[in-house]
Amino acid sequence: MPSLNLLITSAVxxxxxxxxxxxxxxxxxxxxxxxxxxxxxLVRFGRFTLFGAAAVLTLLTLGAVLxxxxxxxxxxxxxxxxxxxxxxxxxxxxxxxxxxx
Numbered sequence: 001m002p003s004l005n006l007l008i009t010s011a012v013x014x015x016x017x018x019x020x021x022x023x024x025x026x027x028x029x030x031x032x033x034x035x036x037x038x039x040x041x042l043v044r045f046g047r048f049t050l051f052g053a054a055a056v057l058t059l060l061t062l063g064a065v066l067x068x069x070x071x072x073x074x075x076x077x078x079x080x081x082x083x084x085x086x087x088x089x090x091x092x093x094x095x096x097x098x099x100x101x
Contacts, residue, residue: 009021
């Protein structure tokens with residue numbers, strides 16, 4: 001999850017980072033909350049329906065990612081801006097002294 005958090009937060013400007021992080025967290029927890037009851041309901045109709053629905057949902061998600069997510073635009077594409085017009089976050093290097101943190 002840390003790498004996914006980094007990808008999401010580095011795709012937006014620092015002004016928008018809090019909102020995007022909270023939206024990402026909300027979506028994650030909605031999935032955890034709605035997944036078990038939904039799949040518990042689908043299992044009543046048989047395994048084929050259960051796994052078929054999961055496959056369809058996965059393909060729809062893949063289509064949405066391919067349609068709307070452009071990594072080169074998110075990372076600036078050499079122009080120094082992300083898709084939303086903000087500057088991408090630069091990684092922060094933490095230097096530790098040899099004697100301790």
